[in-house]
Amino acid sequence: MAGLLALTLVAGACGSVAGGGPTADGPPDERLAFGDPDLEATAGERLGSEAAPAEATGDGSQDPDTTGGQGPPTTGGPIEPGTVDNPFVALPSVDEARAVLTSTGVVVPVIDQRPKSWLVATPCQNIAFVTDGQPIGRAHVVLDPGHGGAEYGAVGSTGITEKDLNLRVAMAAADILERAGATVVLARTGDYTITAASRGLIAKAVDPALLVSIHHNGGAPAGGEKPGTIVFTKTESPASTRFGGLLHQTLQPMLQGAAEPKRQRYREYADALESHEAAIAAYDRSVADRDAVLVANGQVPAEATTVPPTTVGPAPGEPRLPSVRQAITTTTAPPTTSAGGGAPVPVPEQPTPPPALAMAPVRPFTWAGSGNAGVRSWTRADGRDYLAVLRHSGDVPAVLAEFLYVTNPAEEELLADADFVAREAGVLADAIILFFTGQAGGTGHVADQFDDQPIGGSGGIDNCVEPEL
Ligand SMILES: [Zn+2]
DSSP states (O other): OHHHHHHHHHHTTTOOOSSSOOOSBOOOOTTOOTTSGGGGGGTTSOSSSSOOOGGGGOTTOSOOOOSOOOOOOOOOOOOOBOOSSOOBOOOOOOSSOSEEEETTSOEEEEEEEOSSOEEEEOTTSOEEEEOSEEEEOOOSEEEEEOOBTTBOOSBOTTOOBHHHHHHHHHHHHHHHHHHTTOOEEESOOSSOOOOHHHHHHHHHHHOOSEEEEEEEEOSOOOOBSSOOOEEEEOTTOHHHHHHHHHHHHHHHHHHHHHHHHHHHHHHHHHHHHHHHHHHHHHHHHHHHHHHHHHHHTTSSOGGGGOOOOEEEOOOTTSOOOOOEEEOOOOOOSOOOSOOOSSOOOOOOOOOOOOOOOOSOOOOOOOBSOGGGOEEEEEEOTTSSBSSHHHHTSTTSOEEEEEEEETTSHHHHHHHTOHHHHHHHHHHHHHHHHHHHHOOOOOSOBOOOEEOOOOOOOBTOSTTOOOOOO
């Protein structure tokens, strides 16, 4: 059991993948002080000790200003809860940019405001000067679509990538929340790499009431009747624990509802299969009865009737579906009327084999990772969050949600459906609205996790390629 637990926990953070490269939000690159409060001290220098290409800092790498900066924005107080009618209270107008949406659509946190430019941290933890862009003030929510660029995250058997799913869910949820009055910032806005620490820095810059890092899991841990959703909450953050429970509570009925039609389809298949089996069995009995008469009459030799029915089982590697039996005619010799001795018993008609089963096989619907599901924090030996995006987001209440397993074919089929992905985004938005409008704590909390496990290198600086800013 311990071995299984270790395996499933590894998978619990987007562990293994077929052909997709590193997938987990691994420990941060400890060479950097990027997540630490003294970040400002590094302004004017490279933030990373190892280089991305110089041009990756964008064309603003020369300081357009000759005067000194005004320093980074200050952190405001807590964002007040809203009401059911108005979940998101108005935020102060943007008098200073905490982050900037660049002209290429990338969100970058502002380190220092200059008269004619912003000094910003890039997605790969370099610094750059940005002169053109849309200033971003405080936000209610930061949504962080995990992975991006060459970091695919988990990849399904049909080629669905986690990075794409995460982004679609984030964008759709942001749309819903904005319609409800929220200011939402996406930590990743397109298909590019960005380190976990940079994601955290964006959150700290715009100082939301909530950061949600959106993921879909990889690997194939043992499954069952319960979705394998994991929501990692932030260590010793009651607000994040509360949101984790709300997300779990909101998500579970939607997931079970989405699985129900697939379960129903399997039940119909199982019923059809059972009827087919019964027809085969009846046929086999008819053949056997007829053979017995033929043998008793001496019309065929007994060895002519010994061919057994054929059973067609699942192919190697296929799920254990009920077997499909295929009827064959067992009697190879026609009855004759010249048998000797006594009056022959009338021979039954040659039975007709039933037609083959018309339905294509349907797999039983099974969630992956059922035993590893739940809402919990994951804390390292040093007391800090194990997952980098949580560790680097300061005091911002934050969760990393592993919604489903992309690598489980049953769940991949759900995730291939745009309507399902939209529902997932809707549920995320609903949970966020609940978080802003009440004090309920949700469901699904399990014992917190305290261990160190290798979960891959995604989110680190080494493989980060700067997008154009
Ligand atoms: Zn992931």
